[in-house]
Amino acid sequence: MSRQSETALIIGAGLQGCSIALFLARAGWNVTLLDKNVAGRHASSVNAGGLRMLMRDWREYPLSQRAMEHWVHLDRLVGEKAADACEVRLGVSQIGLALDEAEMSWAVGRAEDMKKRGLGEEELLSREDVRTLLPGVSENALGGLISRRDGHANPAAATRAFREAAVAAGARIVENCRVLGLERVRGGGWRAETSFGQHEGGVLINCGGAWGARVAAMAGQTLPLKTVAPSMMVTARTQPFLTPVVIGIDRPLSFKQSAVGSLVIGGGILGKPCPDQDTSFTVMDRMPQSAAATLEAFPALAHVPVLRTWTGLEGATPDGIPVIGPGQGTPDLWHVFGFCGHGFQLSPAVGEAVAKSLVSGTLEATLAPFDCGRFASRVAA
């Protein structure tokens, strides 16, 4: 049995929780993951699977770059067979498409900005470039931004791969176990009161996803988080015509063609979140805007039928980047949530950086921008 400080209790067995568990367990920690549903039931399994560095907030860049290395060598993290199942396709690129002058000038400014910062992943695309790269693109497309290393993966398989690797490394997952209350243990550490007994850990890591702020509140900490339900839709199969992932700049668009030919369309249009019921619903009244954005980019797709829509629950912070780090005045309580719709790609690097920080006792530099303190959280008495 390890020392108390080397035991971690992680709340939330989504991709972040599983990734942290994997790295901590490999470092020899005693890790328990609790989830009120089954591991990966929420955002982690139902997202668009975009592995995107393109148009990220520059503060996320170092973490995102590191994550990309992990995705490239996923077999080293989760094993060859599991990595295969994750259908990681990198190098197909993601393209931010400019469909009007305002978007194009934003793209130009963004490219300059990133160059000044020495972050050279994003290149500007001309009108001709987008025509070549995106057959069938609208006459109105003026150009855009490309991040060539980007791509996508299968989120459900990835979540399972991280989960299984964490278990193989010795982490314990308790499913259908809802955390109802948190309290400090005398002498250090935390105790969780759950629907399935009590669990303790020297360090408590809140990976509660859309419910992250609620979990924080159980420990007396206030963090701002909006629960949102981004919507997705999928169409019937069409002839393969598109390899890159296309995203909108000011339009709600994120668009790719899957290996089987169906079009997977997202773009952050929000449905109705029902976090109390552990679910969310598509608001079809809003989906026309998603369809319109798709047709603005690819007018020839008007007859392709949408077969299904779905939504997933995600937490959004006021500044669009996550909180990752200890709560204020609580080095043994970490918050890792609020990925604002783009946390899938980051997850391997998040797991690594959080685990390294906990093991070494010093915060990894890549995590500095995500400090909870930026929201001047109040610690309740």
Place this chain on the structure above:
Amino acid sequence: MTQATDMRPSVPMDADIIIVGCGPAGMTAAIELAEANRSVIVLDMQPTPGGQIFRNLEDNISQQSSDRQALLAALGPAYRAGADLIRRFRASSRIDYRPLTTVWEVRPDGTVGWLRGMDAGYLRATTVILAHGAMERPVPFPGWTLPGVMTAGSVQTLLKAGNLKPTGNVVLAGTGPLLLLLATQLHKLGVKPTLIARTDRFSDGLRAMRYLRRNGLLPVVKGLGWLAQLKRSGVRMTSGVSDLAAEGERKVEAVSFTVKGRRVRQPCDLLVVHDGIVPAIDIPNGAGLALQWDQTNASWRPRTTSDGLASSALPPDLQPERCVVRITGDARRIGGAEATIAHGRLTAQAILAELRKGDGISSKSQQAVDRTLSVRPFLDAAFPPGLSAKLPDDNTIVCRCEELTAGALREKIRAGFGNMDALRGETRCGMGPCQGRNCMITAARLIEEDRGACGSTPPVFRGRPPIRPLPLGALAGLTGLDPSATELLTLEDKPEHDVEATSDVPAE
């Protein structure tokens, strides 16, 4: 379901009642409601009124050609009998009939999503009646996806709507009145089936006798007539067959099955299968309505009151104030044309009573429903589910859209995907163009098999709009939106960029 009821006053009503489906149940309800001066919109996928049973009836009657006359004669008086109902339906000026219109979403609060060509929108009414009918029980068996394997329903549709007759060596396999009716009709049209391989047994028929009621005698006599006729004309018939398989390379070449412990192989050009009909639950499930499991029929059906009022199965704070959806006809409970007419009338009367514009349900209507349904227990016992009685073996395709075998699904279920939505996400089962209509029941039973559960209500895929394919262009131009719901909410994560303003923070 995605809208709170407090938003509703802002949206105008398009009619008093929207009816989905223009078969006997939908038409009867529409006529009844229109006669009581209610405004009615009827939406139906087909080009003309009639539903499955009276499909293309107007056209077939109006054409004088000899082959149409032959078709009418073969389809028999039960088909012709719909003419009067269709005439009354067409004559009513208060009925706004919209053919070629597909419903892709229904909400318990009375909102209905429709699609016609490349136009789509929402309509709203105080009450919605679902009269969308039944579907044939999906039966996966080895070779069922081969060209040349069809269901009895689709063969009948080709007869009625296209006057298309099968040619060559036709074998019918399965169970149920429709199978025998089709065989008789084909025979009258000069297509003598080579073989009818029935899954039901003589003993089923004997056991069913105890459910015979005087009111239900007529249909039974009719059925015996079909049988006698087929026998007389020398159509070969076996019963008690199992383990059906269609064989062939590029199309079906033969059918094989086990009967009395022996494997029989019969060459054929067309294999027609049928395993009874079940209520179509795609709309109710998509609307989040409560379903119940009907053990005798091994099928789901919506949970309703006897006059058709459905209830929402959504969590309490997601439910609309009132569920205004009623379900009638075969969509509620399999009963056949006469029963659906009786229940359509009953449902309309219940709505009128609710609107205080009617006297309520007449005892005559109630009796008609009871009488027309009285043969059901007999039929259920005489023709139990056959082809689908056993779960398919590992090599058989279950989800034909995604070409997933039972083995592939079993493997995933054993690996922990024992929840319908998790299984769907993992395998794409139910994500193809059929949207689960064909595979859901088998997927659910495979999960039950793994759990060792039986007798409970099998789990369903959570229905999500659109439950029917909706072209992107039609979706982009969707009309009749709820203004309070359309407000564009997006996850705003486009980063700011201004290197000067933020240069105090070092880039990593």
